[in-house]
Amino acid sequence: MMTVKTRILVALAAAALLVGAAVFYVARTSTPPAAAQLPRMASVAPPDDGVDRRSLQVLTNGVLGWASATDPHAPRGLSTVRCDRAYYAARTVACLRPVDALVGTKLSLLDIKDNEIKSVPLTGFPNRLKVSASGRMVSWTVFLDGHSYATTGFSTQTGILDTKTDAVVHSLEEFSATVEGKPHQAVDFNYWGVTFTADDNRFYATLGTGGKRYLVEGDLSARTVRTLTANVECPSLSPDGKRIAYKSAIDADPKKGWRLSVMDLSTLSSTPLGETRSVDDQAIWLDDATVAYALQRDDGVNDVWSISADGSGQPKLVVEGANSPSLTH
């Protein structure tokens, strides 16, 4: 049996050995800190030379770039800007920066030379991001960490930035809500997936509460939202402003996945689209007859697909190995 003194010495020796191992490991693996400055990027938007070629801004492995909207094999452009989610409209480039362990995400607005012109610090994990067609309104959704509603648990925060006035709505939960015709407010309110109308004031979004996911219509200046119908998530307004593309939980149960659908806003009648795989994305409109969306493969890589908005046809691969698409003309 060792004496107490021997045992303490053995413990100290072990501690020294382990500290040595820690120092060795960190010295071996640690990488020099990334350059703090945003690297120069040729251009986020493709050349504006009047030629009618539709292209998409996409994220490839988390790097902002662009690709042809018509030819999956066309060469792609890549910047050095990293985003978890990005959106482009009318020269407004919006990017939700990746989170790391010490710094939260933030919304960055970039000019087309990739300089950050505005930013809003956010807490949570980037989820949705959309810029209104005029380029003025930017809306985002983040997942909040540390939140859990037991089994179907997640919690979101959705905000809006008016790039003209710099006014920020930090959370739509500040707005007065009318749920199924009655004023209602609850701690389990979650908003996500905003899409703005052409007047840059009215918008559509999803409100999750009481186990239901509602399509809401909101009024930014009046700070109100009201529910229109249920089981609609991540609406995306068509260019003509008459329909939304959205994801609809199969049997109203998100665990069974989502069916990409299109709803006529005047009648609230829905058409499931020809994509039968589960789509978890806020779709975009390539034109009044076609929507595009990202779909994750089993290995975690995303591809951008398109499909006809009238329920016919088969999905078509648009950009391989990319997500977060938005149309850049």
Place this chain on the structure above:
Amino acid sequence: MYLSTVSRPEVTEVPDRLKRRVSGNVIALGAVSLITDISSEMVTAVLPLYLVVGLGMSPLAYGAIDGLYTGATALLRLVGGYVADRTRRHKTVAGVGYGLAALAKLGLIAAGNSLAGIGAAITADRAGKGLRTGPRDALITLSTPEDQLGRAFGVHRSMDALGAFIGPLAAVGVLMWAGSQEFDAVFFISFLVAAFGVVVLVLFVRDHREKAKPKAVDIRAALGLVRHKGVGALLLAASLLGLVVVGDGFVYLLLQKRGDLSMGWFPLLAVGTSLVYLLLATPLGVLADKIGRAKVMLGGYSALALVYLALIGPIDGIALIVLVLVLYGFFYAATDGVLMALAGRVLPKELRATGMALVQTGQALAYLGSSVLFGLSWQLWGPTAACAAAGGAVAVTIVVTALIFARVNRSVQP
């Protein structure tokens, strides 16, 4: 009422008999727990971030992995307790548990991006925790005179909570040192810390074997445990305790919403509770030895009832946050170790580890059920009604538990 009990001046004037130091073995076990908790809380603090940010997993998938934790350990706890009793090698079984949890940290690095690999590593980690808890708590009771069990568990839980308090800070420190994306460095250093915990266990913890040949321990004896005097009642009390705890996540979530706290401060709520817990565990353990364990536990329940009431009451802002964290930390300090001290008195020596594992399993399973029930009632009726229901459940539990404890006390009278 319980607060005035705590602050009663006599508390510091404990009689000489109670001033005896806690056994060296309990301090050694506390040190092992402290070191191990630093290690495991380092990982716990960064794991959600690693899965969601590092590996791009959805929060839902993370929830599923999290669920594996609890499921994996329930049965292994019983196995660990039984094997420890059967072989009378509490230290060895606990050591295997600590070692397994240490190796699991290396498993996290080896798993890379594989979801199955990560699930396996996390399950191994929790399995290690399940294996060691019963034998460890049994060793504490076997190393401590019966009238000082409350103090011994208080000291042990204080040291344990200190580790839980340091762990997240250590993780942030490692990330600042190695680079903010170097999750592997956190896992590796967590492994080293856990390995050091095993070294301390091997060097300083003494196994405790009875000189006299104990009664033979076999499956039949273990199964007969529930019929042993007071054990059924104890199990019932532990399950009731589990049943009224709705889960830290819910409490902190409500607190964050009511207290108007920005999300960045969210992890600090857990740190605040740990702080109150570690400060109060020892004094409340001593108090339990003095005025009775049942009384202190019921005081803890009352604090929990007040937590639920405060969450729906008129106070809000920072006052609410401080109030709830103090009450919640008090609740943990007054119940967790004290229940084990109570169990130490009721359980037969030869089946101590099995019995402790049984009590903890009952509590864990009931807790799993209660968090699901609370989540459901939150969804159906809203948080206010859910909290009111939880508060009502605690009130019923206080009455029922008081009756149970009265019976337990009678049953263990010589």
